[in-house]
Amino acid sequence: MSEETVKPDEVIDARGLYCPGPLMELIRVISVKPVGTVLKVLSSDEGSAKDIPAWISKVGQQYIGTEKSDGYWELLVKKVK
Structure with missing residues (x-):
């Protein structure tokens, strides 16, 4: 599954x-x-590009990918359990 074919x-x-903050928002919503x-x-927080994939791996969800846009990052995550 690649970022190009996945629609959030x-x-x-x-x-x-x-x-x-961004990680806490993800945790709140995904739950x-x-x-x-x-x-x-x-x-827009650079740390999210590392923190969110690390958390996703730790909790067993699926990290799809990250893209950098104009001054911010877009991270795709799939809830698998």
């Missing part, structure tokens, strides 16, 4: 929040979503 079910706009939900996190 929901976008979490955490731009302007500082660490650990109430059904398995199979794809989330896109938008973050």
Whole structure:
């Protein structure tokens, strides 16, 4: 599954929040979503590009990928359990 073929079910706009804000927003949202939900996190905090994939791996969800846009990162995550 590549980023180009995955369409997010929901976008979490955490731009302007500082660490650990974007990760906390992802945790809040993913906890109430059904398995199979794809989330896109938008973050202007550079640490999110490392923190979010590390957390996803730790908790056993699926990290799809990260792209850098104009001053922010777009991270795709799929809830698998």
